[in-house]
Amino acid sequence: MKKSRIVIIGTGAVGSTTAYTLLLRNRMDELVLIDANADKAAGDALDMNHGMPYLGGAKVWAGTYEDCASADIIIITAGAAQKPGESRIDLLKRNIAIFDSIIDQVLLHTRDAILLIASNPVDIMSYRSWKKSGLPANRVIGSGTLLDSARFRYLIGQKLHIDPRSVHAHIIGEHGDSELPVWSLANVAGTELQLSAEDKNEIFVNTRDAAYQIIQAKGATYYAIALALDRICTAILDDEGAVLNVSTLLQNYRGVSDTYLGIPCIIDRNGIRSTLELDLTDQEQDLFTQSADKLKNILETLDN
Numbered sequence: 001m002k003k004s005r006i007v008i009i010g011t012g013a014v015g016s017t018t019a020y021t022l023l024l025r026n027r028m029d030e031l032v033l034i035d036a037n038a039d040k041a042a043g044d045a046l047d048m049n050h051g052m053p054y055l056g057g058a059k060v061w062a063g064t065y066e067d068c069a070s071a072d073i074i075i076i077t078a079g080a081a082q083k084p085g086e087s088r089i090d091l092l093k094r095n096i097a098i099f100d101s102i103i104d105q106v107l108l109h110t111r112d113a114i115l116l117i118a119s120n121p122v123d124i125m126s127y128r129s130w131k132k133s134g135l136p137a138n139r140v141i142g143s144g145t146l147l148d149s150a151r152f153r154y155l156i157g158q159k160l161h162i163d164p165r166s167v168h169a170h171i172i173g174e175h176g177d178s179e180l181p182v183w184s185l186a187n188v189a190g191t192e193l194q195l196s197a198e199d200k201n202e203i204f205v206n207t208r209d210a211a212y213q214i215i216q217a218k219g220a221t222y223y224a225i226a227l228a229l230d231r232i233c234t235a236i237l238d239d240e241g242a243v244l245n246v247s248t249l250l251q252n253y254r255g256v257s258d259t260y261l262g263i264p265c266i267i268d269r270n271g272i273r274s275t276l277e278l279d280l281t282d283q284e285q286d287l288f289t290q291s292a293d294k295l296k297n298i299l300e301t302l303d304n
């Protein structure tokens with residue numbers, strides 16, 4: 001049987017934490033680490049290999065783009081990260097140049113892998129990767145608002161004293177400042193959430209601004225995104241049909257086309273099987289349209 005292989009490009013804080021998370025959870029047979037700083041990737045691989053007596057038997061090595069040839073999933077976490085006070089969009093120029101060269105090098109070796117993008121601004125980087133690669137959109141996935149939805153569910157759970165795994169609630173739109181909460185559909189076991197308008201506002205603001213708070217406190221966020229990326233990889237490798245709020249190409253989705261945004265998607269071995277159309281209120285629809293317009297305006301400023 002073919003061995004399952006995940007390649008991670010960019011083994012900084014997010015990439016190395018994701019590698020470690022995948023390894024601890026025994027998600028694949030082979031894990032390849034690539035970084036522009038080859039010493040960093042080599043050091044991470046060595047460090048993780050020294051834990052092998054206590055792990056599940058996966059092979060881990062610092063590799064090259066040639067190793068993408070038989071990858072099932074290529075996770076891209078390379079590039080600049082926000083400094084305190086910077087927005088995700090502030091990273092755009094730096095990360096577009098890095099991405100263009102990464103996608104070119106990946107395509108020299110494979111057109112079969114699923115690309116899973118996490119670098120910011122993630123919706124724009126995912127769109128760019130899809131457009132530049134010419135791969136089918138179902139195989140170019142952004143982490144989107146999966147992390148934001150996890151933060152949202154955690155904060156709702158805290159307020160209600162309910163396990164976040166039992167909270168069903170979505171953040172959609174940009175992974176960034178224009179994202180929106182879908183309060184009208186949020187529920188626990190199908191029942192309406194018992195939260196005041198003030199509680200809801202506090203929960204949403206803390207969700208939207210979580211990255212700013214964490215970056216201010218310790219310089220970067222990486223544990224929760226690593227778990228979110230692990231969740232997407234599992235949905236793919238185990239052919240789950242899981243519903244996850246990832247960033248995908250929208251075509252005629254609630255009036256939005258030709259941009260990547262976070263919405264609920266069904267994910268299986270082929271990547272994104274289909275999207276689920278949420279029944280938004282008028283106010284939610286307005287916010288969703290505004291989020292899409294913001295990203296489309298930015299996309300229009302980019303060269304081809």
Ligand SMILES: NC(=O)C1=CN([C@@H]2O[C@H](COP(=O)(O)OP(=O)(O)OC[C@H]3O[C@@H](n4cnc5c(N)ncnc54)[C@H](O)[C@@H]3O)[C@@H](O)[C@H]2O)C=CC1
Nearest residue numbers: 010011012013014035036078079080081118119120220225
């Ligand atoms: N989608 C999400 O929810 C999240 C996204 N991020 C984003 O992930 C990205 C990475 O963040 P961190 O790991 O904290 O940054 P980092 O600075 O710790 O790591 C970035 C790594 O990319 C490498 N790199 C740069 N150019 C490269 C190239 N051309 N080829 C290969 N590797 C290259 C660097 O050497 C470095 O090791 C950032 O854009 C950040 O904003 C971070 C957290 C959550």
Ligand SMILES: CC(=O)C(=O)O
Nearest residue numbers: 088120147210211221
């Ligand atoms: C950095 C980032 O995008 C996040 O933690 O949400």
